[in-house]
Amino acid sequence: MAESGEASVGREMGEEQGKGNGNGNSTAAGWVEDLQRTVKESTDSAIRSARSLQQNSSTHIRSLQDFVPHAASQFATYENAFFDTVKGELMKAKEHPAASIGIAFTAGLLLMRGPRRFLFRQTLGRLQSEEAQFVKAENNVKGLNISVDVMKKESEKLLERAALAEKDMKLGH
Missing domain, CATH: 1.20.5 (Single alpha-helices involved in coiled-coils or other helix-helix interfaces)
Known part of the structure; x- marks a missing residue:
């Protein structure tokens, strides 16, 4: 439908051009053929672009699908390592309660604002000229x-x- 409308426009333009000389029909026909060929090439180019986009997106999806199991296995490995480390440290704390209490007390003091500020001021004060x-x-x-x-x-x-x-x-x- 669009081609017929474009063809009629082409005919009209060809007729206008052809009024001055006797070979207006051949010029109009050539112009219409060029227009039809251009429309067909543009349509083919758009279809090729759409197919390329579809292939690229499916390729990316496949690569993502391949990556997800690998990432999940790495996450599971790191998760197991983290919990094994925590479990080991808790067992050490259970075996050495005095050291655990001292470390917890020191950490508690460092987490409180006043003792931490005092410690930093005393330390930085000694490091200043x-x-x-x-x-x-x-x-x-x-x-x-x-x-x-x-x-x-x-x-x-x-x-x-x-x-x-x-x-x-x-x-x-």
């Missing part, structure tokens, strides 16, 4: 001096306000 420790101490002193100055200014303002309030109270305002 004297210059770095001195700079850190100077920065802390500067920060404390700034906060002391702010507190002094706030206390002066409060004392001024208290004096004004006392004066207003005495005057009866």
